[in-house]
Amino acid sequence: MPPGPGGQHAHYATHNRLLSLGPGLYLEVIAPDPAAPAPGRPRWFGLDHAGAPRLSNWIVRTTDLAAALAEWPQAGRPVALARGDLAWTIAVPPDGSLPMAGGYPTLIQWGPGVHPSSRLPDAGLRLLALDILHPQADALRARLTGQMGLTDPRIAFVAAATPSLRARIATPTGEKRL
16 A cells, blocks of 8 residues: 655655554654755755665654753754644754664654554555664663663564564554565
């Protein structure tokens, strides 16, 4: 199933498409928006240097972004954004990079109201597993399960020489890997 409508992010000159992975979860396909003027700042998620399409980062929702950033300021600076009735504050490093080359999640705090995942049609896709491959996998696991309280059993931290992500997704036609 192809991703459904998303929107544009004028602040970073990007656009996206979304695909439901079940309640509270979605996959976002995001890229520079060729129709938008250059943002005058580095784009988020390392998109100025993205290369080939790939699973590049993961996002964790927090109810207190300020406290999370006080614990780990390397995650970025808070940037408040809105589109339509959606409002959120997201941590973005000043250079637009991914924290720990994508090993550490991007942190987001959603404003009051509807979460974008509730608007997406259910295509029968479900996240089965997300592997965070990183040279500092043990340190990431300790920080995220300890300080951040991350307890999702689908997330695993795997020692690897090069940072990357792997996902397994259940689909109506069988399991797929990204």
